[in-house]
Amino acid sequence: MDEALAKKLRILADAAKYDASCSSSGAPKRTAGKGELGSTTGAGICHAYTPDGRCISLLKILLTNYCLFDCAYCVNRRSSNVQRAKFTVEEVVTLTVEFYKRNYIEGLFLSSGIIKSPDHTMELLTRVAKSLRRDHGFRGYIHLKSIPEASPWLIEEAGLYADRLSINVELPTEVSLARLAPEKDGAVIQHAIQQIGERIVEAKAEKRRFSPAGQSTQVIVGADTTTDEALMRKSALLYGSFNLKRVYYSAFSPIPDGSTILPLKSPPLQREHRLYQGDWLLRYYGFTPDDVADATEDGMFALDVDPKLAWALKHRAHFPLDVNRADREWLLRVPGLGARAVDKIIRARRHTRLRLEDIARLTSGLKRARPFLIAEDYRPSGGLTDRLDLRARLADPPKQLSLF
Ligand code: SF4
Numbered sequence: 001m002d003e004a005l006a007k008k009l010r011i012l013a014d015a016a017k018y019d020a021s022c023s024s025s026g027a028p029k030r031t032a033g034k035g036e037l038g039s040t041t042g043a044g045i046c047h048a049y050t051p052d053g054r055c056i057s058l059l060k061i062l063l064t065n066y067c068l069f070d071c072a073y074c075v076n077r078r079s080s081n082v083q084r085a086k087f088t089v090e091e092v093v094t095l096t097v098e099f100y101k102r103n104y105i106e107g108l109f110l111s112s113g114i115i116k117s118p119d120h121t122m123e124l125l126t127r128v129a130k131s132l133r134r135d136h137g138f139r140g141y142i143h144l145k146s147i148p149e150a151s152p153w154l155i156e157e158a159g160l161y162a163d164r165l166s167i168n169v170e171l172p173t174e175v176s177l178a179r180l181a182p183e184k185d186g187a188v189i190q191h192a193i194q195q196i197g198e199r200i201v202e203a204k205a206e207k208r209r210f211s212p213a214g215q216s217t218q219v220i221v222g223a224d225t226t227t228d229e230a231l232m233r234k235s236a237l238l239y240g241s242f243n244l245k246r247v248y249y250s251a252f253s254p255i256p257d258g259s260t261i262l263p264l265k266s267p268p269l270q271r272e273h274r275l276y277q278g279d280w281l282l283r284y285y286g287f288t289p290d291d292v293a294d295a296t297e298d299g300m301f302a303l304d305v306d307p308k309l310a311w312a313l314k315h316r317a318h319f320p321l322d323v324n325r326a327d328r329e330w331l332l333r334v335p336g337l338g339a340r341a342v343d344k345i346i347r348a349r350r351h352t353r354l355r356l357e358d359i360a361r362l363t364s365g366l367k368r369a370r371p372f373l374i375a376e377d378y379r380p381s382g383g384l385t386d387r388l389d390l391r392a393r394l395a396d397p398p399k400q401l402s403l404f
Pocket residue numbers: 067068069070071074075076077078112113114181
């Protein structure tokens with residue numbers, strides 16, 4: 001690769017690292033040596049999960065980090081004093097194909113600052129995907145960040161070639177958008193997300209191709225005062241009304257020469273983690289937005305206990321639940337029991353009465369589950385479920401991330 005192209009790659013991969021629609025935002029940071037590939041931070045390779053659960057490597061870059069807009073939280077904003085670069089369509093196509101042939105990547109994640117106009121930018125993004133598919137027979141995964149203000153026909157064409165389209169919500173309220181991204185319009189963003197959602201449904205019904213891996217979005221956490229409860233309610237709306245596959249929560253990180261209206265510090269990473277757990281409760285555990293709100297304290301998830309445990313501690317009267325009798329919907333509320341463990345319990349109890357050691361084999365979260373369940377040979381003793389110090393006993397050790 002010639003030095004000029006390598007330099008653009010360094011700049012535009014680095015500029016893309018704040019975009020969280022990619023699972024490497026939660027992955028340990030790996031940094032490649034000089035001239036190497038394989039960094040989650042500098043050289044543009046990130047990891048994402050396909051709809052069938054496979055983890056794949058993506059070339060994650062911006063087409064350009066020039067931008068007409070001046071969103072306060074963005075390192076690429078118009079007034080930011082960063083080094084700028086712009087790929088041509090052909091350069092992105094060549095890089096993608098070459099990396100793909102060498103097995104460095106299995107796909108492309110392409111976003112962009114807005115140059116000239118939303119339509120012009122969207123057209124360039126679409127041309128990359130179109131050229132990859134048509135001129136090079138590229139079969140890899142393509143995720144295109146779409147521009148909300150772009151014309152519908154451009155989005156239609158993008159969906160023909162991309163596996164996934166996404167539009168960033170960025171900030172969950174109009175007030176925050178007006179303050180931190182005054183050139184963005186929440187109603188336009190929501191309308192664009194809605195249109196993509198409708199097109200995906202139509203295309204499925206008509207058996208034609210349009211963003212077959214669905215659409216996702218990203219919301220920035222901690223750049224404004226939006227509570228976790230408000231974020232969860234926004235996500236519930238996006239999942240319920242617009243058929244989104246994923247909402248990504250991206251903890252705000254202070255940027256070089258950041259605007260003075262921004263916080264000086266990132267929120268704790270644990271907050272991002274709790275939001276993902278709350279999101280799972282909405283999507284896989286049958287919690288309503290009100291239930292999830294009920295797991296918060298003053299609208300915020302506790303950092304020391306996961307949201308499901310927080311909810312159970314508030315509603316101890318519902319527990320302990322008998323694993324040999326309780327409905328699936330209620331077993332899903334037992335802290336420490338994941339959806340897979342619950343399904344295994346339901347299958348297993350058709351043949352036998354489950355004892356505590358059976359549950360121990362089905363979940364790694366037995367410590368959290370014990371105060372909330374009854375098994376054939378076990379019942380919480382000594383008023384364990386109601387003990388005042390139960391929360392302290394079950395809280396995550398500081399800095400340790402718990403999975404449920
Ligand atoms: S439009 Fe996108 S790239 Fe441009 S400043 Fe706003 S967030 Fe950054």
